Amino acid sequence: ESFHAQGIVHRDLKPANVFVTNEGVVKLLDFGVARMRDAGGDRTRAGTALGTPSFMAPEQAMGLTDNIDGRADVFSVGATLYALLSGQRLHQGRSDNEAFILAATQPAPSLARVAGELPVEVIGLVDRALAWDPRSRWPSAQGMRMEILRLLGEKDGGEAGVSVPPSTRSDIPARPTAPAPPPRTSAPPADAEPDVSPDDPAVQRLGEVFRRIDRLLPAVRQYGWAHPETDNKLRNTFQSLIEALRVAPTRVGWSLLPYSFYHRGQTVWEPTAPFDGIPYNLFAAGVRAIRLSSGITEDELRTLLEVWLLDPAQDLLPEDDVAAALWERRMEHVTVDVIDVFAEGDAADREHFYEESDQLEALARRNTEERANRAEAAAMSIETDQAALRAAREAAAVLALDPVARKAFGAQLAMNPERWSERFVEVLVDAAANARRRRDLAMVTEPLDASVRDLLLARRFDVVFSMREAFAAVLASGQVGGQVGGQVGGQVGGQVGGQVGGVITVGAEATALRRDLTGGMFSPETMRLLVREAERTPQAVAGVEPAPVDLDAVGRGVTAVLADVGVSHLEAVLDVLAGVAHEELRKALLGYLERVLPGNETLIAERTMAMELGVARPILRMFAAARSHGASDALRRLAGGGNPGLRCESIALLAPSPEQMRDELLALAEAPDPSLRSAALRTLASYQVRGAGPLLVRRVQDAAFHTLPIDERRELLDALHVLHPPRAEALAIEVLGKHGLLSDDALDQTRVVCAELLARTATSMEALEAVMGAGRRRPWNSAFLRDAAGQSAEPIATRLGKRITASGEIL
Secondary structure: OHHHHOOEEOOOOOHHHEEEOOOOOEEEOOOOOOEEOOOOOOOOHHHOOOOOHHHOOHHHHOOOHHHOOHHHHHHHHHHHHHHHHHOOOOOOOOOHHHHHHHHHHOOOOOHHHOOOOOOHHHHHHHHHHOOOOHHHOOOOHHHHHHHHHHHHHHHOOOOOOOOOOOOOOOOOOOOOOOOOOOOOOOOOOOOOOOOOOOOOHHHHHHHHHHHHHHHHHHHHHHHOOOOHHHHHHHHHHHHHHHHHHHHOOOOEEEEEEOOEEEEOOEEEEOOOOOOOHHHHHHHHOOEEEEEEOOOOOHHHHHHHHHHHOOOHHHHOOOOOOHHHHHHHHOOOOEEEEEOOOOOOOOHHHHHHHHHHHHHHHHHHHHHOHHHHHHHHHHHOOOOOOHHHHHHHHHHHHOOOOOHHHHHHHHHHHOOOHHHHHHHHHHHHHHHHHHHHHOOOOHHHHHHHHHHHHHHHHOOOHHHHHHHHHHHHHHHHHOOOOOHHHHHHHOOOOOHHHHHHOOOOOOOHHHHHHHHHHHHHHOOHHHHHHHHHHHHOOOOOEOOEOOOOOOHHHHHHHHHHHHHHOOHHHHHHHHHHHOOOOOHHHHHHHHHHHHHHOOOOHHHHHHHHOOOOHHHHHHHHHHHHHHOOHHHHHHHHHHHOOOOHHHHHHHHHHHOOOHHHHHHHHHHHOOOOOHHHHHHHHHHHHHOOOHHHHHHHHHHHHOHHHHHOOHHHHHHHHHHHHHHOHHHHHHHHHHHHOOOOOOOOHHHHHHHHHHHHHHHHHOOOHHHHHHHHHHOOOOOOOOHHHHHHHHHHHHHHHHHHOOOEOOOOOEO
């Protein structure tokens, strides 16, 4: 408050610069980064982005000189409180550069995420100080200080008056802090309409659209656009969008922040990793708002989402961005508001921007070395270089050795490439044994690990696994010790052989060395690279298609490697498991998890909570099969977690009897949370709990069924079909035939779901006639019902061997 009154901004407040003297007086130190607010001309990097990124306001990290005022210090005080109260710092990057990037691009998470046990008033105070937009923070240090004193007063007994400690600088005259100028923006906010409450119908409709998008994008990432699961989720998303447009036909739209989509002051989607880059990439390209209008097609929605999923660094040319990609797609019913990110700001601002860009590009170049290495490895030959062997022979011919020694070395260099490979393995094993005995095995394994990564980038999996099999075979044979010495040392004095030979013994020592070599050769990071490269679909280089990879063989190789490594690779396996689609490779990873499960149940359960049910289900069944105390605790923890699918699956596995499983899942099928109800229905169907059939029939026949979310209606009918197909078909025919004098949107949505179910499963003429009846132009059949029924009739007719004429007759 005191130095802000003098127009001074500290700009490097952090715990290290806050000292408490022996007398209990708080002192703020290190004003080396500070500057007078009105000094002007201070446009060096030391005056903009210098500081500590974990405690730095975003506008300071971005180098926006004119926007830095006392509210940047308020942010730093909030970051200091965040660290003191939670024990965690903001923006913990792996390097200073990464931490600066995080500070400039990532909003601070709420203190509630890491210290939820704190009083809500304290969380609110810190969160306000850490707001991304300076206008949302405390407007002055004085205001924040008085609020802290008020909270302390309430904590100490709720006294009305709180004594304010005097400033240690008594010579500073008291005067109010000047109001901070508003930060410059590149464009006015995209939402000109007034803010609304979270329960506003438009916000709710948009939230439903984005919830479906949030389910659709992982399916796209895992299966691609052509998969039936993806197609089903895309259709559901499009249906929710059409419903939103039916209520507001003029437009459905939202605005953007670097980390979220919002509508009239309310966040409608804040995607998590790996999709948190979507709003950032759009915002960085200048996109500030997106609007969809009536008439949009499912293809246009898919095209829009395809652009959102683009990675500008990999999928676009350097001169293009996501905004350009949106424009090129020419979507008739999609309107995008884009600003020129350089439209405002003086030359000095742009100069600083380019300076920052140069530094970021340098960082990017370092981060893309792996891709460069991949391209280089793909182009080079992995086979033995015959020219190098000839050069080695020539070098041996001119060595300044006596004739006997020169002859010995010449004989070794004259070996064929196969023998060179064998000698390489023998010397490698001997060197590893010596290094292990001297407790310095990393001298051998680290360069070996680097070589393996190069081979993996070149997709030479066969070479990598053959190398490991070769040294495992040598160790198993026990014939390495003394062999090198016998061939070389015998002619050069025998001294070398005496030192190298005799190191390796068969048995426990050889097994331990094999495991150490395997673990060093395939470090956890290399294991991550191996799995990702195996799953990656390579691109053609210079028009030459890459050689196919035998993924079954890779899976067997990974199984052998993981059999030799311990729990050190657990995190790496959990990191890559969700992205593995190939069965043999997936089996290898799950086999490793089953082996290391005892004693690691808690860690595996924590990581499983973030997985989709399809990935996590085998792990849950491992817990159930283990029948240990730790595994049961892990299942109980998952049964009480927030992931509906994992919760229901864990409850099913924990149930001591089929009757208890049925009762518990049926109770969850009546829960207030729609996602939990749907998960319970899927689990009932998965475990063939036939006793649930009568309840499902009653729920479908209940009038309230038509008010449920459309996905839940679909789940109910699907679950009933799994448990009792004839009853589900009869019930779907019955519901499809219900109608009033006029169409009813809620009922028609249910009738569409019934038509879709019959299209997938029905084999009776009654079903075909019911679908055809719903497709006729009648006052009680809405347009979207007629369309759905028309599409559903064809597959039923095909199964029955019938044909539908243009006039609607069945032949």
